[in-house]
Amino acid sequence: MPQPRPPRKPCLRAGRGTTRQFRNTFRYKVTHPMRMSRYFLPVLKETPREAQIVSHRLMLQAGLIKQASAGIYSWLPMGYKILKRIEQIVHEEQAKAGHLAMLMPTIQSADLWRESGRYDAYGDEMLRIKDRGGRDMLFTPTAEELVTDIFRSHVSSYKDLPLTLYQIQWKFRDETRPRFGVMRGREFLMKDGYNFDLTKEDALHAYNRHLVSYLRTYERMGLQAIPMRADSGPIGGDDTHEFLVLAETGESEVFYDSEITDLTFGDRQIDFDDKAACAAVLDEFTSRYARTDETHDEALFAQVPEERRRTARGIEVGQIFYFGTKYSDAMGATVQGPDGKPVAVHMGSHGIGVSRLLGAIIEASHDDKGIIWPEGVTPFHAGIVNLRQGDEATDAACEDLYDSLRAAGLDPLYDDRDERAGAKFGTMDLIGLPWRITVGPRGLKSGVVELTSRRTGESEELSPGDAVAKLIAIYANV
RNA sequence: CGGGGCGUAGCGCAGCCUGGUAGCGCAUCUGUUUUGGGAACAGAGGGUCGUAGGUUCGAAUCCUAUCGCCCCGACCA
Numbered sequence: 311m312p313q314p315r316p317p318r319k320p321c322l323r324a325g326r327g328t329t330r331q332f333r334n335t336f337r338y339k340v341t342h343p344m345r346m347s348r349y350f351l352p353v354l355k356e357t358p359r360e361a362q363i364v365s366h367r368l369m370l371q372a373g374l375i376k377q378a379s380a381g382i383y384s385w386l387p388m389g390y391k392i393l394k395r396i397e398q399i400v401h402e403e404q405a406k407a408g409h410l411a412m413l414m415p416t417i418q419s420a421d422l423w424r425e426s427g428r429y430d431a432y433g434d435e436m437l438r439i440k441d442r443g444g445r446d447m448l449f450t451p452t453a454e455e456l457v458t459d460i461f462r463s464h465v466s467s468y469k470d471l472p473l474t475l476y477q478i479q480w481k482f483r484d485e486t487r488p489r490f491g492v493m494r495g496r497e498f499l500m501k502d503g504y505n506f507d508l509t510k511e512d513a514l515h516a517y518n519r520h521l522v523s524y525l526r527t528y529e530r531m532g533l534q535a536i537p538m539r540a541d542s543g544p545i546g547g548d549d550t551h552e553f554l555v556l557a558e559t560g561e562s563e564v565f566y567d568s569e570i571t572d573l574t575f576g577d578r579q580i581d582f583d584d585k586a587a588c589a590a591v592l593d594e595f596t597s598r599y600a601r602t603d604e605t606h607d608e609a610l611f612a613q614v615p616e617e618r619r620r621t622a623r624g625i626e627v628g629q630i631f632y633f634g635t636k637y638s639d640a641m642g643a644t645v646q647g648p649d650g651k652p653v654a655v656h657m658g659s660h661g662i663g664v665s666r667l668l669g670a671i672i673e674a675s676h677d678d679k680g681i682i683w684p685e686g687v688t689p690f691h692a693g694i695v696n697l698r699q700g701d702e703a704t705d706a707a708c709e710d711l712y713d714s715l716r717a718a719g720l721d722p723l724y725d726d727r728d729e730r731a732g733a734k735f736g737t738m739d740l741i742g743l744p745w746r747i748t749v750g751p752r753g754l755k756s757g758v759v760e761l762t763s764r765r766t767g768e769s770e771e772l773s774p775g776d777a778v779a780k781l782i783a784i785y786a787n788v
Numbered sequence: 789c790g791g792g793g794c795g796u797a798g799c800g801c802a803g804c805c806u807g808g809u810a811g812c813g814c815a816u817c818u819g820u821u822u823u824g825g826g827a828a829c830a831g832a833g834g835g836u837c838g839u840a841g842g843u844u845c846g847a848a849u850c851c852u853a854u855c856g857c858c859c860c861g862a863c864c865a
Contacts, residue, residue: 352798354798354799354800354815355799355800355814355815355826356799356800356801356813356814356815357799357800358799358800359794359799359800359801359857359858360857360858362858362859377857379856379857380856380857380858434789434863435863435864451865452865481865483864483865485863485864485865486789486862486863486864487789487859487861487862487863487864489858489859493865494864494865498865500865552865561864561865626865627865628865629865661865663865666865695824697823697824698823698824699823728823729823729826730822730823730824730825730826730827731823731824731825731826732824732825732826732827733825733826733827734825734826735824735825735826736825736826737826739825748824750823750824751824752824753824760824
């Protein structure tokens with residue numbers, strides 16, 4: 311919560327004015343437009359040589375990321391903004407499910423990993439380092455051990471359950487062959503959550519709760535992510551579903567009943583403590599055949615009516631696991647039950663590939679001109695294109711539009727560069743803001759600007775006030 | 789990790805085979821004219837050719853090593 315601000319004493323000393331302005335910039339509404347001329351948006355006209363798939367190419371061309379080394383990227387201002395936006399959606403949906411955000415270190419001691427047995431099991435994908443004292447350290451690919459250690463240190467009663475902790479933190483997997491940009495980088499941002507429950511039944515409710523919250527999360531990002539029965543890999547466990555976004559460039563082959571793509575979670579309300587309601591959602595979204603190639607079963611698939619059988623490719627954007635007491639047994643994470651006896655807690659872990667989602671969204675939403683951001687994740691709500699930079703009336707109209715949008719709580723990007731119309735349109739199309747307001751002397755003569763949808767290409771002439779009102783209405787539902 | 793390819797200006801590339809101290813397009817800077825889908829003209833700046841050895845009178849070019857990156861496969865979120 312923002313603290314009430316004490317009245318500031320007037321400062322008479324010379325040279326402090328700068329400091330005051332600096333503070334105001336951070337404490338209050340930014341008073342100057344986010345002008346493209348002052349932004350850092352290094353768009354590339356030509357296709358970068360290293361980019362093979364469309365999302366990687368577009369992320370480089372739109373100036374979202376810059377490769378630092380193989381599979382490791384810097385996030386430039388606009389890419390970072392989108393990444394933060396995706397994080398925010400994840401946080402909001404986790405909060406609704408009652409999960410608690412925290413943060414664990416990226417560098418961990420090998421000791422805990424020896425305790426669980428994964429230090430040896432993980433193999434070369436784990437980046438191992440030594441500190442100056444010669445101690446074995448590692449850059450974490452996931453955090454079951456650390457979170458279990460936190461749990462066993464502080465939780466000793468069944469009364470403190472259920473508990474679900476999660477973080478959004480950088481992970482590292484030393485892939486032998488990183489590729490596809492952020493879709494399969496070595497360093498990646500992941501939401502990883504861990505539930506601790508007294509019984510298997512409770513833990514399965516946590517599993518279902520995650521499934522529900524993930525469905526909502528992906529839908530808010532404009533994605534359809536289908537839960538598919540999957541393989542548990544090195545995490546271990548029995549129950550697991552992967553969430554896959556259908557895309558030609560997906561790394562997994564998937565098999566599913568076409569009815570599943572008709573399902574949407576929509577804006578239905580759900581009580582996350584209602585076990586039956588969450589279980590019903592799981593049933594609804596997982597009862598039809600949907601599997602990745604790892605678990606695909608031809609005999610079962612054959613039972614799907616032929617006209618509904620689909621084979622496609624998918625990008626994995628999340629996975630949920632129930633693995634019982636695997637870690638709690640190995641690491642002694644127990645609580646005292648009602649009868650006073652120690653009980654190993656039932657656990658699961660649940661991940662969302664946050665940085666990978668940018669690639670997945672672009673794969674699912676682009677055209678030959680560039681990215682098309684869904685309203686839920688767009689870095690700016692609208693682009694303002696000034697067609698006659700330097701023209702007094704046009705400049706003023708753009709600034710007014712900008713101020714009106716800001717006042718309404720929207721975040722526009724104003725292209726005030728001294729470029730021709732084509733260049734400005736090309737940049738806007740490439741970076742993919744879902745709405746564009748075009749302001750030129752010709753339209754202003756009759757009091758109108760043009761509001762264009764990036765997705766459909768349709769545009770309409772409106773008064774500036776109506777254009778603002780329409781954008782407010784559009785984003786009211788996002 | 790097996791197989792293949794590529795490192796030359798900010799980006800994309802040519803030059804290498806056949807050795808003689810580097811070029812094109814875009815971008816950048818200056819000026820003028822332009823301005824509703826990536827403008828035109830004139831001028832300018834920018835590269836120890838990934839790195840280290842070697843051969844040679846002379847190496848971007850030939851040889852060796854090494855580093856980096858990309859692709860196919862195996863592997864994997």
